Amino acid sequence: MSSFVAYLSCARCGRALDHRVPQGLCPCGGPLLGDYDLDAVASAVPKADLPARVPTMWRYRELLPVEDAGSVVSLGEGFTPxxxxxxxxxxxxxxxxxxxxxxxxxxxxFKARGAACGVSRARELGIRHVALPTAGNAGGAWACYGAAAGLDVHVAMPAAAPSANRAECELFGADVTLVDGLISEAGRVIDRQCREEGWFDVSTMKEPYRxxxxxxxxxxxxxxxxxxxxxxxxxxxxxxxxxxxxxxxxxxxxxxxxxxxxxxxxxxxxxxxxxxxxxxxxxxxxxxxxxxxxxxxxxxxxxxxxxxxxxxxxxxxxxxxxxxxxxxxxxxxxxxxxxxxxxxxxxxxxxxxxxxxxxxxxxxxxxxxxxxxxxxxxxxxxxxxxxxx
Amino acid sequence: MSSFVAYLSCARCGRALDHRVPQGLCPCGGPLLGDYDLDAVASAVPKADLPARVPTMWRYRELLPVEDAGSVVSLGEGFTPxxxxxxxxxxxxxxxxxxxxxxxxxxxxFKARGAACGVSRARELGIRHVALPTAGNAGGAWACYGAAAGLDVHVAMPAAAPSANRAECELFGADVTLVDGLISEAGRVIDRQCREEGWFDVSTMKEPYRxxxxxxxxxxxxxxxxxxxxxxxxxxxxxxxxxxxxxxxxxxxxxxxxxxxxxxxxxxxxxxxxxxxxxxxxxxxxxxxxxxxxxxxxxxxxxxxxxxxxxxxxxxxxxxxxxxxxxxxxxxxxxxxxxxxxxxxxxxxxxxxxxxxxxxxxxxxxxxxxxxxxxxxxxxxxxxxxxxx
The missing domain is CATH 3.40.50.1100 (Rossmann fold)
Incomplete structure (x- = not known):
């Protein structure tokens, strides 16, 4: 494993932040994106080596943020047809x-991609509880990868989301809260719970790794x-x-x-x-x-x-x-x-x-x-x- | 593409049959299996070449019965984690x-594997209508590959099969008959329909390619x-x-x-x-x-x-x-x-x-x-x- 992530930078204000500790949003409120040493990737990885790599998204490990191969939670996600x-x-x-x-x-x-990366990196950084609002599919994916990784996953979803999504979250042992209203209302519930319980908020674009x-x-x-x-x-x-x-x-x-x-x-x-x-x-x-x-x-x-x-x-x-x-x-x-x-x-x-x-x-x-x-x-x-x- | 299938042989009586024409069962009633020129495969394919091949079941094309690459209907099946x-x-x-x-x-x-191979080979042999009884999942898979290949698919399934299976067959445009009873009763329906309509019977083990x-x-x-x-x-x-x-x-x-x-x-x-x-x-x-x-x-x-x-x-x-x-x-x-x-x-x-x-x-x-x-x-x-x- 050899990630070439160098730091995180805010997509709003440009501020650089340390990727080696848990980060949510930039202090300015903007979302964080990974910055990579792309010249180093280009010289370290012969493009011709790729075809023989594992047929999952982890074939691009140098361009992903997980630093230790042992942290990766993979269930075969990515490299879809x-x-x-x-x-x-x-x-x-x-x-x-x-x-x-x-x-x-x-x-x-496709939510499996964000969940695989987010859960792997959360585990690597020592996080134990992750929480997110979901219209359904993200919750199922995070619940699944959380189960595989041994993390506790808390999801809030609209009561109107497909019942199969709720059943899926429960199958994977997630803690599910049903909410009247849209995913925005579920987001408010998660925001409050994260502040009260100290859970890590993995809402869309509120952490850098999804x-x-x-x-x-x-x-x-x-x-x-x-x-x-x-x-x-x-x-x-x-x-x-x-x-x-x-x-x-x-x-x-x-x-x-x-x-x-x-x-x-x-x-x-x-x-x-x-x-x-x-x-x-x-x-x-x-x-x-x-x-x-x-x-x-x-x-x-x-x-x-x-x-x-x-x-x-x-x-x-x-x-x-x-x-x-x-x-x-x-x-x-x-x-x-x-x-x-x-x-x-x-x-x-x-x-x-x-x-x-x-x-x-x-x-x-x-x-x-x-x-x-x-x-x-x-x-x-x-x-x-x-x-x- | 280079299949090394040499002929078909009956698993009951051992009789050899020509693989280049449509075959169902052996005249003795036994199921047919493919026979391959395995020595030729072993010398034609360096095992070390496999990792860089396509991450689907077609990476083993020499050990599959489809002769022309253009006949293959692939939706990304196989090479699962x-x-x-x-x-x-x-x-x-x-x-x-x-x-x-x-x-x-x-x-x-996993029904996708049999359907991908069976549909590809049926198309290659000029078959236009395939029919099968199903408890649900095989029907969905054959309906899907049939749609991709432009074959007509006829399925009979127990009325008690999961409703999602029936909906799936219909999504893919299959002709669905619901049957009171088990898959054996559905099998009798298909058997009769195939004789009456001239459809090709792709029931489990009644054709050689699934x-x-x-x-x-x-x-x-x-x-x-x-x-x-x-x-x-x-x-x-x-x-x-x-x-x-x-x-x-x-x-x-x-x-x-x-x-x-x-x-x-x-x-x-x-x-x-x-x-x-x-x-x-x-x-x-x-x-x-x-x-x-x-x-x-x-x-x-x-x-x-x-x-x-x-x-x-x-x-x-x-x-x-x-x-x-x-x-x-x-x-x-x-x-x-x-x-x-x-x-x-x-x-x-x-x-x-x-x-x-x-x-x-x-x-x-x-x-x-x-x-x-x-x-x-x-x-x-x-x-x-x-x-x-």
Whole structure:
């Protein structure tokens, strides 16, 4: 094991902080990101060695923050398939369409990446209790990795979250609090509990390591496409950690000289029933305004204001991307289209297909574009959405 | 692509049949198995090349029956994690305990292996309609791969199978018939439909290629343990294809000189509520008698008589293995134990942990044994079993 993390820096004020002790937010309130000695990584790691490495996200260990191999809690997360979808793509005018299928992770969603990295690093730093609010899938992932690592996991989730998510948290022995309201209300409960109990708050972007795990999504897409980034990646943004992670990954790879093109354009989608990031993008704002009474069948997108919204919007704008809302009916239709092509998509993941279709129609994507959709989780996590039809 | 399949041979009468045309059963009624030119594989494939190959079951393409790479339908199946479970193992007196976690397959179960291979080969041979009875998970897997391949898939399943399984088949566009009774009754429906409609019957062991896909389970375990087979593998047997596949894999690897030890002992478990194979093993019979009114929460084990029971029993006996029934209460308890260790096990997979514990207690396994449990699927496939507690 040989992490090349050098320090943490605040994404708001730029202040550098020590990564060798537990850190939450910057004193200014901004989220912290890992800084790596990328020149050293580039000279230490021959790119040609990668194919023979372990087929999990830990193949990129030098670009991850865990320092001791013994701290890693791995259940096989990451290095999920990137699948060409020529027939489905043809039908929507995007023949070079691909799907990154995150359903093949432990607990069935991409949340496993953030949890594996966050739990491993928390354990390494001597933390015993972690706590987070969740719309469902993050709670299941953290509960699972917490169980594997021997950490106590405390989650608060909306009572309206899918029952399978609650059952999953309980299966893995997490302490579950059900909350009336959205994930923001669950966040307030966790914030208070952490202050009262001394638990470590691992809410989205309120500790530095979840996003580091998500970064591997971008590293994998680049490697799986032969170190040539696609023209566009479409991501269903709830808290938006994944798209921030992909953005960081591409920047780091470019700085290391591993990625030569300037792509990808990072495109986000949300449900029209709860679309604060899309509204902010369209209004040219640097941050989003809270969305009132958000409603969507895609529970992971029911986030009324993402904590790191300014970073999500920066990632989209800096890469020449765009943002687009789709309806729940579009999402249902896209679940079916994915299914007919052999992909069991969650509602959030299906939103990316609906967005791709709309972006092609309005000319934001061309028939020559190589487009990667992120299916953030398995249809299996949503038996209700499956059975509802 | 370079399959080294040479012909098919009947596991009952030994007759050789041509693999280049569609084949179901041998004229004698026995199941067909692939025969490979193993000496040629051993000289064509340097074992040292394997680590850099694709991290799916297709890394063993020379030992699979698909002849043209263009026929392969892959959604990322196989090369699932083999996880060391030292803490869980210590608690039951088996410190060298491992879990092969098949939940990280498309559709969340090991059925993806058989479906990927069977569908790919069916497409290669020009077949347009495949049909099978299923307790649930095989139907979902075949429906998924059929959708990806553009084949029509017809499934018959017990009305009592988990509703998530039916929804999954429908998501992938399969033609679903619900049947009163067990999978045996569903089998009769499929048998009749295949004769009437000219569909290709891909029931368990009634065509030669599903078991070839399952064989990769054994190949992977051997490779992941550094080409040293474990002392024992515990498998939850419904139709028993997986354990037959593992047995064939180990024999082929040994014949190729890739595996030097004589292990593993192949151990099967079933639920006490439906245990025809266990009863046959205990009675010293070569075949099983149909089990009446089988009942268990592990739907995949509710098979009253496995078609290839004689091969399952031969695999167990030839390797010095054994067979043991566990109760549904044991299964529920083992789901919890797995969960507390970070493994989301299906009831069938959990049965292997209960069996390991019992075998250790009765002295059939020793504390020095390296034991691999096959968790055949994800807990996510069983929201009812999760929520029921």
């Amino acid at each position: 990137l699948l060409p979808m020529p027939a489905l793509g043809e039908r929507i005018g995007l023949p070079d369409l691909w799907v990154k299928d995150e359903g093949l992770n432990p607990t069935g969603t 996003v580091e795990g998500k970064k591997t999504l971008g590293l994998e897409i680049a490697e799986q496409l032969g170190w040539m980034a696609p023209d566009a990646i479409i991501y269903p943004a709830g808290g938006g950690v994944g798209v921030i992670g992909i953005w960081l990954a591409m920047r780091q790879l470019r700085q290391m000289g591993w990625l030569e093109n300037d792509a990808p354009r990072l495109i986000i989608t949300q449900s029209a029933g709860c679309a604060p990031l899309i509204r902010a993008f369209e209004q040219g704002s640097e941050e989003s305004e809270p969305w009132r009474d958000g409603q969507t069948i895609a529970h992971g997108l029911r986030v009324h204001k993402a904590f790191a919204d300014f970073l999500v919007l920066r990632a989209v704008r800096e890469t020449g991307g765009t943002a687009l809302a789709v309806t729940d009916d579009d999402i249902r239709e896209s679940i079916r289209s994915f299914g007919q092509a052999g992909i069991g998509a969650c509602p959030e993941g299906a939103a990316t297909l609906a967005a791709a279709e709309a972006l092609r129609e309005r000319g934001d994507l061309s028939s020559r574009d190589r487009v990667v959709l992120i299916n953030t989780g398995s249809a299996l996590k949503y038996p209700d959405a499956l059975g509802a039809d | 083999l996880l060391p479970m030292p803490a869980l193992g210590e608690r039951i007196g088996l410190p060298d305990l491992w879990v092969k976690d098949e939940g990280l397959n498309p559709t969340g179960t 078991v070839e896909g399952k064989k990769t389970l054994g190949l992977e375990i051997a490779e992941q343990l550094g080409w040293m087979a474990p002392d024992a593998i515990i498998y939850p047997a419904g139709g028993g294809v997986g354990v037959i596949g593992i047995w064939l894999a180990m024999r082929q690897l040994r014949q190729m000189g890739w595996l030097e030890n004589d292990a593993p002992r192949l151990i099967i478990t079933q639920s006490a509520g439906c245990a025809p194979l266990i009863r046959a093993f205990e009675q010293g019979s070569e075949e099983s008698e149909p089990w009446r009114d089988g009942q268990t929460i592990a739907h995949g084990l509710r098979v009253h008589k496995a078609f290839a029971d004689f091969l399952v029993l031969r695999a167990v006996r030839e390797t010095g293995g054994t067979a043991l029934a566990v109760t549904d209460d044991d299964i529920r308890e083992s789901i919890r134990s797995f969960g507390q260790a970070g493994i989301g096990a299906c009831p069938e997979g959990a049965a292997t942990l209960a069996a390991a514990e019992a075998l250790r207690e009765r002295g059939d396994l020793s504390s020095r044994d390296r034991v691999v449990l096959i968790n055949t699927g994800s807990a996510l496939k069983y929201p009812d079993a999760l929520g029921a507690d």
